[in-house]
Amino acid sequence: MARYLITRAWQSALTLVLSTIVVFLGVRALPGDPALALAGEDRSPEALEAIRRHYGLDQPLPVQFAQYVERVVQGDFGESIRTGIPVSSMLSTALPVTAELAVLAILLATALGVGAGVLAAVRRGHPAEWLANGLALVGLSVPHFWLGLLAILYLSVATGLFPASGFVPLLEDPVDNLHHVVLPAVILGTGLAAIIMRQTRSAMLDSLSSDYVRTAKAKGLRPRAVITRHALRNSLIVVVTIVGLQLGGLISGAVVTEQIFGLPGFGKMTIDAVFQRDYPVIQAVVLLTATAYIVINFLVDLLYSVIDPRIRVTGDQS
Amino acid sequence: MTTAERTGAPSTTIETPVLQVRDLSVAFTTESGTVSAVDRVSLDLAPGEIVGMVGESGCGKSVTAMSIGGLLPDSARVTGSVRLQGTELVGTRESVLRRVRGKDIAYIFQEPMTSLNPVLTIGRQIAEVLQVHERMSRRAARARAVELLSLVGIPSAATRVDNYPHQLSGGMRQRVMIAMAVACGPKVLVADEPTTALDVTVQAGILQVLRDLRDRLGTTILVITHDLGVIADIADRVVVMYAGRVVERAPVTDLFAFPYHRYTAGLLSASPTPGVHAGTQRLQEIPGLVPVLSAQPDACTFADRCPAADERCREAAPPLEAVRPALTEHVAACWHPCPTPRTRPEETIA
Numbered sequence: 001m002a003r004y005l006i007t008r009a010w011q012s013a014l015t016l017v018l019s020t021i022v023v024f025l026g027v028r029a030l031p032g033d034p035a036l037a038l039a040g041e042d043r044s045p046e047a048l049e050a051i052r053r054h055y056g057l058d059q060p061l062p063v064q065f066a067q068y069v070e071r072v073v074q075g076d077f078g079e080s081i082r083t084g085i086p087v088s089s090m091l092s093t094a095l096p097v098t099a100e101l102a103v104l105a106i107l108l109a110t111a112l113g114v115g116a117g118v119l120a121a122v123r124r125g126h127p128a129e130w131l132a133n134g135l136a137l138v139g140l141s142v143p144h145f146w147l148g149l150l151a152i153l154y155l156s157v158a159t160g161l162f163p164a165s166g167f168v169p170l171l172e173d174p175v176d177n178l179h180h181v182v183l184p185a186v187i188l189g190t191g192l193a194a195i196i197m198r199q200t201r202s203a204m205l206d207s208l209s210s211d212y213v214r215t216a217k218a219k220g221l222r223p224r225a226v227i228t229r230h231a232l233r234n235s236l237i238v239v240v241t242i243v244g245l246q247l248g249g250l251i252s253g254a255v256v257t258e259q260i261f262g263l264p265g266f267g268k269m270t271i272d273a274v275f276q277r278d279y280p281v282i283q284a285v286v287l288l289t290a291t292a293y294i295v296i297n298f299l300v301d302l303l304y305s306v307i308d309p310r311i312r313v314t315g316d317q318s
Numbered sequence: 319m320t321t322a323e324r325t326g327a328p329s330t331t332i333e334t335p336v337l338q339v340r341d342l343s344v345a346f347t348t349e350s351g352t353v354s355a356v357d358r359v360s361l362d363l364a365p366g367e368i369v370g371m372v373g374e375s376g377c378g379k380s381v382t383a384m385s386i387g388g389l390l391p392d393s394a395r396v397t398g399s400v401r402l403q404g405t406e407l408v409g410t411r412e413s414v415l416r417r418v419r420g421k422d423i424a425y426i427f428q429e430p431m432t433s434l435n436p437v438l439t440i441g442r443q444i445a446e447v448l449q450v451h452e453r454m455s456r457r458a459a460r461a462r463a464v465e466l467l468s469l470v471g472i473p474s475a476a477t478r479v480d481n482y483p484h485q486l487s488g489g490m491r492q493r494v495m496i497a498m499a500v501a502c503g504p505k506v507l508v509a510d511e512p513t514t515a516l517d518v519t520v521q522a523g524i525l526q527v528l529r530d531l532r533d534r535l536g537t538t539i540l541v542i543t544h545d546l547g548v549i550a551d552i553a554d555r556v557v558v559m560y561a562g563r564v565v566e567r568a569p570v571t572d573l574f575a576f577p578y579h580r581y582t583a584g585l586l587s588a589s590p591t592p593g594v595h596a597g598t599q600r601l602q603e604i605p606g607l608v609p610v611l612s613a614q615p616d617a618c619t620f621a622d623r624c625p626a627a628d629e630r631c632r633e634a635a636p637p638l639e640a641v642r643p644a645l646t647e648h649v650a651a652c653w654h655p656c657p658t659p660r661t662r663p664e665e666t667i668a
Contacts, residue, residue: 211432218389218427219447219498220420229446233437308437309482 004305012298019290020072024065027283072287078280080273087284090269095288097167097265098254100177101185105250106243109189109196114232114239116193117200121208122227132197139194144253148187148260155183165262184261188253192246199242203235210234236307244300251289335362336505336538337386337423342398342408344378344385344562354611355381357562358398363506368532368539370553370570372546372585376608378562379542383508386540387423388415403505421451424499428511430491434483440467440494441479447501466497470527489520493527500531507531507539513548525552546589550574555647558582561608561619564638568648578641578650580624618653626654 077087120132156164255267273281344356445459467475470493513521558566566579577583587602606623621631638651
């Protein structure tokens with residue numbers, strides 16, 4: 001188990017280093033002299049030289065990279081070219097919004113998807129299964145920007161049940177915060193919920209017809225124990241994999257959803273930065289997204305070994 | 319002919335049977351129509367007895383075993399009667415069956431690899447039965463699980479209890495299945511092909527465990543197998559099934575010495591006997607396959623594969639009855655039972 005963890009941690013660290021290099025080179029590889037882009041109107045050689053010195057662009061690439069890493073490790077992502085605000089402070093206001101949105105969307109989608117998937121598998125051939133399948137089809141095929149617009153139209157504008165846009169920080173007013181975030185989270189989670197539901201359903205159908213479920217029934221266990229302790233626990237491996245794989249989609253989905261609901265999150269920040277060619281911000285955004293991916297994958301692998309003892313392979317065959 | 323005559327309900331029961339099966343029939347509804355899997359099977363299990371049920375794949379022996387505990391899927395239509403110490407189990411409420419399963423009737427299945435839950439420790443899986451039926455606390459159930467593991471011959475049970483199934487060998491897993499099955503001291507243990515997936519050396523060990531359990535706990539055991547070697551090794555009585563019907567029932571030594579039914583005789587000549595065939599004679603196979611029946615015909619279902627079949631066999635199903643009036647425990651459903659003993663008793667009874 002410990003060896004497995006160490007191996008996975010190493011792999012994650014290596015991936016992280018590689019993605020840092022890619023991000024660093026990616027920005028350097030863009031056509032044109034960054035100093036020229038930064039200089040704007042004043043393109044005198046002195047001004048360009050000053051800019052190069054200021055940003056360390058006159059140094060050889062490896063030195064630049066070392067300096068870059070040194071700053072990033074200290075949480076210094078530079079300043080926004082457009083506003084001059086430190087990127088780290090922009091992130092500190094934007095990240096919590098997106099994190100909350102994503103976590104809430106995952107929680108809702110998992111609860112809904114796993115619940116409906118189990119129900120559809122257990123009540124096979126009953127109306128409950130058709131309903132779950134139908135909803136999953138809708139969740140998969142309807143793009144969520146459109147779903148988001150519909151939700152705003154009917155649940156915010158027409159009835160006023162939810163605010164149409166805006167955000168209140170969690171610590172300021174938790175209730176109002178939730179009120180603002182729930183609707184976007186539901187919209188963002190629909191696709192994921194549909195995928196989780198389908199995967200859970202098919203994994204459950206497999207487990208329910210397995211020999212160990214027959215054994216569990218032969219032991220005289222209640223249906224609830226047979227379904228949760230025996231069938232579902234074995235199906236969760238598939239579900240965790242799917243959730244892990246889908247999180248990337250969730251991040252790009254968050255960009256769109258935040259735009260629709262006017263949430264001041266990571267996604268909105270990214271779009272603004274791209275439109276304004278704000279390189280330091282883009283660099284930070286890409287690096288953070290990559291890091292999030294790596295961390296999530298590591299966590300998913302950890303979860304595997306918690307759920308499935310067969311994955312804790314090395315060293316405990318006694 | 320009445321049903322009782324046809325199926326030959328056992329009349330010579332030694333003691334009050336623990337389990338009494340009468341005219342048990344099972345049919346499956348499939349997309350291509352109804353398939354009859356078991357046809358009016360009757361069977362008595364006396365306390366502490368080991369009964370072997372033998373037949374080819376698809377003859378309905380496993381379905382019979384599953385239907386005893388009500389473990390068949392919803393697509394199965396079960397009729398007839400299964401009484402456990404007088405309590406009717408066919409058509410009973412699921413909640414009643416749940417109390418019986420694991421407590422009074424326990425199962426061991428063929429594949430110890432897949433029959434244990436891969437994500438729970440074996441201790442937990444054994445403790446589960448005790449927690450449900452004996453209302454034991456988690457700690458007490460765990461302690462009992464350790465005892466049960468050593469009872470079925472698992473070395474260093476106290477540490478093994480925390481192992482997962484994948485950490486054990488096939489034979490050890492089957493012992494775990496047995497420990498789980500006998501946890502609540504069941505009256506009847508149904509072992510469905512308990513040794514089929516195991517090495518021969520491991521097989522003997524498992525059969526020894528079963529025999530020990532019978533001797534020490536007085537458990538009645540129904541062993542389902544296609545392996546006559548297993549039957550010869552462990553069973554007191556044998557039930558031979560063919561195409562969903564019981565075709566012969568006899569004490570084990572009688573059956574091996576004087577098979578009456580042509581099918582039984584065929585089965586015996588298809589198995590090697592030490593010394594007799596050894597390189598000199600070819601084993602006899604039974605030509606053809608077990609038929610899949612949509613409805614049970616009023617004829618001998620073995621007729622198409624039988625060397626002795628005539629018009630009578632195709633027109634009426636033979637009753638299950640004693641072939642020699644003096645031997646009432648040995649019954650067969652055959653119009654043309656084997657005329658002479660295959661071998662003399664002394665040769666087969668070791």
